[in-house]
Amino acid sequence: MRKLTAILATAILLTGCGGAETADTPPTVRLLVFGAPEELESYRTLVDEYVKVSSGARVQLVEASDREDLITRLSTSIAGGSPPDLFLMNYRFYGQFAAKNAVEPLDDRLAKSTVVKLADLYPQAVEAFRWQGRQLCLPQNVSSLVVYYNRTLFQKFGVAEPKAGWTWNDLITTATAMTRNASGTIVRGTESEGGSARVAVYGLGVEPTLIRVAPLVWSAGGQIVDDERKPTRFTFEAGPARDALRDFVALRLAYGVVPTDEEVEAENDESRFSNGRLAMLLSSRRVTTTFRTVKDFEWDVAPMPLYGKQPAGILHSDAYCITSGSKAKDAAWRFLEFAIGAEGQRILASTGRTVPSNIEVSKSPAFLDPTQPPRNAQVFLDAVPTIRRVPTISTWPEIEDATGGILENALYRGDKLDDVIRQLDEQTRPIFARGVSP
Incomplete structure (x- = not known):
């Protein structure tokens, strides 16, 4: 009712x-x-x-x-x-x-x-x-997708700020160095689950979604679908797409640099960044209006890191x-x-x-x-030549909805990669089949 x-x-x-x-x-x-x-x-x-x-x-x-x-x-x-x-x-x-x-x-x-x-x-x-x-x-x-970062926190902990040309490994290293407990000590990996090592500042915030994984795949020279104009299925089963998905979902359980599922439910990443409890956030330009209201620290943006050999952005x-x-x-x-x-x-x-x-x-x-x-x-303008887009078929919103829970479980629960890829394929093939292409 x-x-x-x-x-x-x-x-x-x-x-x-x-x-x-x-x-x-x-x-x-x-x-x-x-x-x-x-x-x-x-x-x-x-x-x-x-x-x-x-x-x-x-x-x-x-x-x-x-x-x-x-x-x-x-x-x-x-x-x-x-x-x-x-x-x-x-x-x-x-x-x-x-x-x-x-x-x-x-x-x-x-x-x-x-x-x-x-x-x-x-x-x-x-x-x-x-x-x-x-x-x-x-x-x-x-x-395009960029890295928002808290300059004040970086200066406080003496960590080098992200810059053009940095890599995925640099992102992991930086996020690890910025994940700290209340006393300012670095919290590594699964130590972040609680107790005396409870995290006060996480190194990175990122949504477990297709549009966050796609730029990594493209940077490595891979594809997320079999045909960008008339896609019929995902292609995460092998090659760069599989590797990128594996490394993306490792951010939580392997490295502990992103908040837990429960923490995100209690306070989303944008709010956590605004409140000074998140060192970096992957997002598009739309959060700028919100972050301009922040008065307690200085922030800036950096380009997406290179996952492979070529820069790749995703259109927003x-x-x-x-x-x-x-x-x-x-x-x-x-x-x-x-x-x-x-x-x-x-x-x-x-x-x-x-x-x-x-x-x-x-x-x-x-x-x-x-x-x-x-x-x-200028980071946003520099990214324009590297921008690509996901398919715009009529059923793409349904595809994103179907994959959301699967990727969340992979990131926060640690579902096996083969199971994740199988679920992505099984849940979306019928939706791809119903799609009308532009």
């Missing part, structure tokens, strides 16, 4: 505030987003600025609590015939809506636009939102998409133009939320401002 009530409330919210476009009454554009409070504030800033410079324009932010809530709201409202006009979504998740023709192609509008040109945007992000030859959404950002990109069922497509496009245009890109970049998809803006002080952390923001 509680879930049904929430769905009905969502439908009412999305239905009650719209309206078709007329000459006399500009419609309210409903934009569905999710994020941490600091991220949502960034979008409010963008909307406020747009309303200021656009006579009569009205934009309502519909704020979901998390990604799952956003997808549920969007699915429910589309099925009910009253979708939001715009939604912001990561490329890994929009395929399920593209496959159902629920997203409005933008090619004709782009051809006439004097504000947005695809040539001005990073192609790695643009191409992630092309579906069967059409440009469905426009990316706001071109982030969100895009604005117009729903095909929107009753205010022209008004939605005008906001989208502003958001992806140079001015909108500068506004959002200055809040810390994005690595701008606009190439020129990404190289400007709006993003590289040395007075705002991270001081080494």
Whole structure:
């Protein structure tokens, strides 16, 4: 009953505030987003600025609590015939809506636009939102996975800060040196399970997910799927993919440098980093808005370590998409133009939320401002040429859901690698088979 009530409330919210476009009454554009409070504030800033410079324009932010809530709201409202006009979504998740023709192609509008040109945007992000030859959404950002680190802690313990060219072994060594008990003594391996050696500061925080493992596989020259365009299965059974998965899940039980499952449940990695109890965190640009509220220590970012011989990053990109069922497509496009245009890109970049998809803006002080952390923001731009992406087939969200628990058990419980690989294959092959490719 509680879930049904929430769905009905969502439908009412999305239905009650719209309206078709007329000459006399500009419609309210409903934009569905999710994020941490600091991220949502960034979008409010963008909307406020747009309303200021656009006579009569009205934009309502519909704020979901998390990604799952956003997808549920969007699915429910589309099925009910009253979708939001715009939604912001990561490329890994929009395929399920593209496959159902629920997203409005933008090619004709782009051809006439004097504000947005695809040539001005990073192609790695643009191409992630092309579906069967059409440009469905426009990316706001071109982030990658980086290492956030607490400079104050590194200086306190006299450990060298991570730098360009460092390796996976360097990461392990550094994380071990930064895993300390309350007296400042290094805690090694399984000593971190409790007692007098209880950890006060962990060396590393990382989610046990596919998008954290994939860059390691690519760095070693491997693949995570059999065909990146039309995948049918994972390829973790041998070679670089198997090695990378093995070394990734060793972080907890072999090295003890990441928090336990119970500790993560009690305090997530972002909060632990913000509270000074985590030395390093693997994440994308989106956590920057939250970390800029930290006043107790200095932090910065470093590139991902080399697992193999070549640098490899993974795309983290969100895009604005117009729903095909929107009753205010022209008004939605005008906001989208502003958001992806140079001015909108500068506004959002200055809040810390994005690595701008606009190439020129990404190289400007709006993003590289040395007075705002991270001081080494250039790391994000240096990673762009190495960025790759996971498949965008329509069932990819289901695949990530299916693998989440398996990888959690591997990291925290120490499930046997062969069993992990078998489960990954068995649980996902049927889902791959149902997927529609872009």
